Amino acid sequence: MQTKVMPCDEAGIRAAAGLLRCGELVGFPTETVYGLGAAALQPQAVAKIFAAKGRPADNPLIVHIASREMAEPVARFTPLAEKLAARFWPGPLTLVLPRRAVVPDIVTAGLDTVGLRWPSHPAAAAMIAAAGLPVAAPSANRSGRPSPTLARHVLEDLAGRVPLILDAGPVEIGLESTVVDATGALPVLLRPGKITMEELASFCGGCLLPDGKSSERPPAPGMKYRHYAPQGALYLAADYRAAEALRQRLLAADPAPPLMLLSDASANYFRGQGLPEDEILSLGANEAEFAARLFAALREADTRRAGRIICETTKESGLGRAIMNRLAKAAAAATEPGGGVLPSPAAEGKA
Numbered sequence: 001m002q003t004k005v006m007p008c009d010e011a012g013i014r015a016a017a018g019l020l021r022c023g024e025l026v027g028f029p030t031e032t033v034y035g036l037g038a039a040a041l042q043p044q045a046v047a048k049i050f051a052a053k054g055r056p057a058d059n060p061l062i063v064h065i066a067s068r069e070m071a072e073p074v075a076r077f078t079p080l081a082e083k084l085a086a087r088f089w090p091g092p093l094t095l096v097l098p099r100r101a102v103v104p105d106i107v108t109a110g111l112d113t114v115g116l117r118w119p120s121h122p123a124a125a126a127m128i129a130a131a132g133l134p135v136a137a138p139s140a141n142r143s144g145r146p147s148p149t150l151a152r153h154v155l156e157d158l159a160g161r162v163p164l165i166l167d168a169g170p171v172e173i174g175l176e177s178t179v180v181d182a183t184g185a186l187p188v189l190l191r192p193g194k195i196t197m198e199e200l201a202s203f204c205g206g207c208l209l210p211d212g213k214s215s216e217r218p219p220a221p222g223m224k225y226r227h228y229a230p231q232g233a234l235y236l237a238a239d240y241r242a243a244e245a246l247r248q249r250l251l252a253a254d255p256a257p258p259l260m261l262l263s264d265a266s267a268n269y270f271r272g273q274g275l276p277e278d279e280i281l282s283l284g285a286n287e288a289e290f291a292a293r294l295f296a297a298l299r300e301a302d303t304r305r306a307g308r309i310i311c312e313t314t315k316e317s318g319l320g321r322a323i324m325n326r327l328a329k330a331a332a333a334a335t336e337p338g339g340g341v342l343p344s345p346a347a348e349g350k351a
């Protein structure tokens with residue numbers, strides 16, 4: 001199969017909508033990451049998503065809609081869901097809700113709930129509206145690779161496996177949507193994202209975290225899979241001093257320099273120490289930039305065949321909770337053998 005890349009103009013949207021209606025796959029931009037879409041109510045179309053990605057069948061998909069009317073036949077809205085949808089849709093929030101019977105088992109992996117999201121990206125909304133049907137879409141990466149934040153990343157992973165990719169340039173957020181179980185009275189945060197736990201808690205009067213121990217299966221089945229793993233060993237460092245100490249330790253073991261993923265301020269510190277540009281990738285000046293650049297940086301580390309990567313971390317609240325969630329998974333998955341978290345020397349004396 002030849003993969004065509006088109007801009008998100010009228011012709012692109014029309015081509016994408018036509019393919020979706022015919023049960024074919026389309027790579028498309030959203031405000032979070034690029035998605036790999038198929039008609040959600042056509043089981044044979046949805047099966048193509050699992051085949052193209054190499055995705056385990058027990059990991060359910062998010063259904064994307066472009067109006068509240070489109071959502072009605074898919075899921076039953078609880079009072080909490082009504083409230084959250086009114087406040088955060090369209091936008092980077094996925095609501096896990098009781099499913100209706102028309103939703104094929106292959107979408108929900110047999111669960112009695114379905115994840116639903118109304119994306120705010122104009123091209124995504126236009127494509128779904130033009131197709132006139134709900135669109136099941138995971139992130140458009142091969143299973144186990146970082147989520148795509150550029151059309152080029154989708155092409156890298158899925159060329160020859162998808163007939164069309166819509167290209168709208170870089171996505172805005174760079175991390176996947178916040179996933180919330182909205183079946184009860186309070187939201188349960190299943191996956192942190194741009195819409196933060198703090199924001200949800202203040203809006204709903206509380207926000208719960210899943211208690212993995214009390215349930216037989218992980219509440220968001222996707223959380224248990226190997227994720228975002230760069231090919232090299234990934235080490236996390238709390239700040240530039242921890243990164244420096246870690247770098248010295250790694251150099252002592254092997255003189256090949258590690259690739260450093262750093263905030264702008266830390267990158268400048270290391271430049272001041274004479275570190276060459278090709279050993280540094282900048283993650284920006286704030287958390288929003290960090291989120292937007294992280295997945296591309298992990299892909300770049302692979303492109304450069306970095307055997308060892310040191311990544312500076314961020315605080316674990318607000319958007320930082322989502323960043324740290326993805327980084328922890330990437331480090332855990334990539335640390336065979338030897339990666340790990342080194343606390344800041346400044347932090348070591350405390351607590």
Ligand code: TXA
Nearest residue numbers: 032035060061113114115138139176177219220221222
């Ligand atoms: O931002 C996003 O959410 C992107 C774009 C394309 O919209 N999509 C995305 O999909 O990240 P995916 O498949 O990569 O991640 C979906 C996550 C998985 O962790 C999955 O287990 C969870 O949502 N999920 C989906 N349906 C669920 C359900 N019924 N109950 C619990 N978790 C669910």
Ligand code: MG
Nearest residue numbers: 138139147176
């Ligand atoms: Mg994904």
